[in-house]
Amino acid sequence: MKILISILMTITFIFASDATIEVIKKIDSLPSIAVEDGSTHKDETLKMKFFKSLVADLNVISLFNVDRRKFNNDFDTNEVDVENKNINYVLKYNLSENNGPGFSVEMKIIKNNEVILRKNYKISNHKKYMFVAHTIAYEVNNFMGGPSIEWIKRKVIFSRVVAPLKSEIVIADYTLSYQHVVVKGGFNLFPKWSSQKQNGFYYTSLNETKPTLKHVDTRSAKITSLISSEGMMTCSDVNANGTKLLLTMAPKGQPDIYLYDVKTKKVKRVTKYKGIDVSGQFMGNDRIVFVSNRLGYPNIFSKGLYTNDIEQMVYYGKSNASCTANGEYIVYKARESSNAFSRNTFNLHIISTKTDFIRRLTASGVNEFPRFSNDGDAVIFIKNYKNQSSIGIIRLNHNKNYLFPLKYGKVQAMDW
Amino acid sequence: MKKVIISSVAVALLLLTGCSDSPSPSDSSINQSKNASLVENVSDDSVSVIDDSVNIIAENDNVIADSSEMNMASLEKKMSSIHFAFDEYSIDSQMQSKISQSAKILNSVANRFIIKLEGNCDEWGSDEYNFALGLKRADAVKKALIAEGVKTNRITMVSYGESNPTCSDKSQDCWAKNRRVDFKLLP
Numbered sequence: 236m237k238i239l240i241s242i243l244m245t246i247t248f249i250f251a252s253d254a255t256i257e258v259i260k261k262i263d264s265l266p267s268i269a270v271e272d273g274s275t276h277k278d279e280t281l282k283m284k285f286f287k288s289l290v291a292d293l294n295v296i297s298l299f300n301v302d303r304r305k306f307n308n309d310f311d312t313n314e315v316d317v318e319n320k321n322i323n324y325v326l327k328y329n330l331s332e333n334n335g336p337g338f339s340v341e342m343k344i345i346k347n348n349e350v351i352l353r354k355n356y357k358i359s360n361h362k363k364y365m366f367v368a369h370t371i372a373y374e375v376n377n378f379m380g381g382p383s384i385e386w387i388k389r390k391v392i393f394s395r396v397v398a399p400l401k402s403e404i405v406i407a408d409y410t411l412s413y414q415h416v417v418v419k420g421g422f423n424l425f426p427k428w429s430s431q432k433q434n435g436f437y438y439t440s441l442n443e444t445k446p447t448l449k450h451v452d453t454r455s456a457k458i459t460s461l462i463s464s465e466g467m468m469t470c471s472d473v474n475a476n477g478t479k480l481l482l483t484m485a486p487k488g489q490p491d492i493y494l495y496d497v498k499t500k501k502v503k504r505v506t507k508y509k510g511i512d513v514s515g516q517f518m519g520n521d522r523i524v525f526v527s528n529r530l531g532y533p534n535i536f537s538k539g540l541y542t543n544d545i546e547q548m549v550y551y552g553k554s555n556a557s558c559t560a561n562g563e564y565i566v567y568k569a570r571e572s573s574n575a576f577s578r579n580t581f582n583l584h585i586i587s588t589k590t591d592f593i594r595r596l597t598a599s600g601v602n603e604f605p606r607f608s609n610d611g612d613a614v615i616f617i618k619n620y621k622n623q624s625s626i627g628i629i630r631l632n633h634n635k636n637y638l639f640p641l642k643y644g645k646v647q648a649m650d651w
Numbered sequence: 652m653k654k655v656i657i658s659s660v661a662v663a664l665l666l667l668t669g670c671s672d673s674p675s676p677s678d679s680s681i682n683q684s685k686n687a688s689l690v691e692n693v694s695d696d697s698v699s700v701i702d703d704s705v706n707i708i709a710e711n712d713n714v715i716a717d718s719s720e721m722n723m724a725s726l727e728k729k730m731s732s733i734h735f736a737f738d739e740y741s742i743d744s745q746m747q748s749k750i751s752q753s754a755k756i757l758n759s760v761a762n763r764f765i766i767k768l769e770g771n772c773d774e775w776g777s778d779e780y781n782f783a784l785g786l787k788r789a790d791a792v793k794k795a796l797i798a799e800g801v802k803t804n805r806i807t808m809v810s811y812g813e814s815n816p817t818c819s820d821k822s823q824d825c826w827a828k829n830r831r832v833d834f835k836l837l838p
Contacts, residue, residue: 396777396814399814399815399816400811400814400815402814422811422814424814425779441809441811444807445807445809446809465807465808465809466786466789466790466808466809466810467779467782467783467786467809467810469779469782471779483779483783485783485786485808488786488787488789488790488793488808489790490779490783490786490787510787511780511783511784511787513779513780513782513783514778514779514780526779526780528780532738533780554738556776556778556780556781557776557778557779557780568776568778570775579775581775581776601775601776603776603777603778604777604778617777645777646777647777647814648777648778
């Protein structure tokens, strides 16, 4: 018997997988890439900022071991720096001046002394240099066959509270390196892109007699008031083609979810509970997920848009007050301390609606307002920790988190 | 007092003159070279929302407006904020007696004003649920006022969530102070 147990244990130890070794192996198996700067532009500050942005983006796409050192090398030659002779890939670029404002970038990737990818870019505003870096990373990712990372090119819009009852709405890139205040003055919250093209957005204005939903066309700067409601008025979600909105309104002080048709301007009430129903998110064409306290505490439910069937989606935790959905997955915010007399921790969790899969995504602080990217690759969220307000991004399939802190103010809501 | 009013008008006029903002040119007017792709085509338009709370006081009305505002401000101070327990929007007996006192004021010396109930929350969460919680608190106070004889059509409500704190300490005392409904009067 002893011999048999020993043999069985030996077999187990031989074939057991070590998770730590597995992770290290994967990192070691990523191809290496170095970046060589052959820029002719005279602005040294711009060149350094662009380099740092590009290296950071190449790291985020998670396809390479990125050498963060800066190499200067002539762009026109396909020869790489002597230190990069054994690197799998070398990305060379030339940032040069235009005749007008802005700059141009030529980029090529070299492998085994051969050019395997060549692209040119141009931008008319040098302050938006990071968008060129993001686009390069996006196209390198596509070329290498990586999963969709379209969010890296998209603009983020967020509201920032700067003082009691004072806020700004800001358009930024995902790293917050570029920030442009588009709505200033008064108290304006809950911005939401109105289309995939990101050429307009909705927001809630609390400067009028009643909370009012407004739309801004970023091309013409035209502002339109759409609908008002006493007490509360937010645009929680926009459907894929921008024709329908999920609103939270409270016409008689009763917060419920409504469906708004952008073209006909007709409103249809979706929920009718006497407590709190908020934060509707489209889940496909005919269902929503939302937050409700119909069990006595905030939790996540789903409902047919045109039917009355309601289903509880989360069976963990006692306070789940925010959610986002993509395909079969829901990410929600859970309060993990239930004490009014201590600092509360809120963490994000992901569940599948088809299996019993659940995973915690964050570990500490106040993590809230999750939003899936359109391609489901990543979740953006707000993190407040030790008086620092930040925007966070989680790449779900790579198990990587990135944090981008604000220099001032507190993020209230956002979209991408 | 007149000098103060005239100075305020002058400052307000200066502010409004500086407020108008013409949108900057769109990026799409830049010519694109044959082989380069234009990365960024978004206009740099800056949209300025005029702060509607700026009041322009006409010289002739300055005395009457000033007096009315002072009256509203002093009456507001007599109406205590109503506080709530963590995650709750029900009114306890202590708060009920405060509401009764405020209702007496609203039904007598303040009976010509509109009442704006502002619901607020502590700092734990900026999402919609927290705003709705603030609104339910305001609605609970509204119902209590109606029960005390205040007319429904005099009462409006708004929720500010966590964005209008009276204090910013990280303490249970401060959090309790922020879970509240405030009374504001409108002409």
